[in-house]
Amino acid sequence: MDEADVRQKLAALKVEHRDLDAATEALLCQTAPDQLLVARLKKRKLMLKDEMAQLEDMLVPDIIA
Template sequence: MLDDAELEALKTRIEELSLEHRDLDDAIQALQESPAVDHLRLRRLKKRKLQLKDSIARLRSQMIPDLDA
């Protein structure tokens, strides 16, 4: 069970990661629209975006209380 401080820390971290995820989304969109697309950089940004998505999902799952069956 998480205490209030741990829960707030998780929420804060999720917000930070979500912001970075949105920023990467904008950067990827801009890079794709660029006439000289750097495919390696684009791949790296997309990979980082997926890592962030996984991290966010993992943190959100930690916020769900364990239920005793």
Template structure:
């Protein structure tokens, strides 16, 4: 049970971080002289977080084949 709670907490943290990254990316894109390299790094991190979220969800919700 403790592992499931830890996984749920980590999942919430990752979702929050992903949302924050999305907002940061959008803000940077609106600036006239935005740093494209920084934006690419943020997008890459956002994709890494997305992959982590998918893996955590797969562990929490097993794929049941009927």
């Protein structure tokens, strides 16, 4: 995977993460939110965050100190 692919994938994941955040907030504003669905969305957000961190690490060059 080259740098352009990594950046493109990272951008797509960030969009999905923001969308999940908005969906979670909308669910929590309901009078009786589906807690199972909220938990699943939060779990997916955490997985996306981990994947984004891995991609960001790929973009940072290794510095030998």
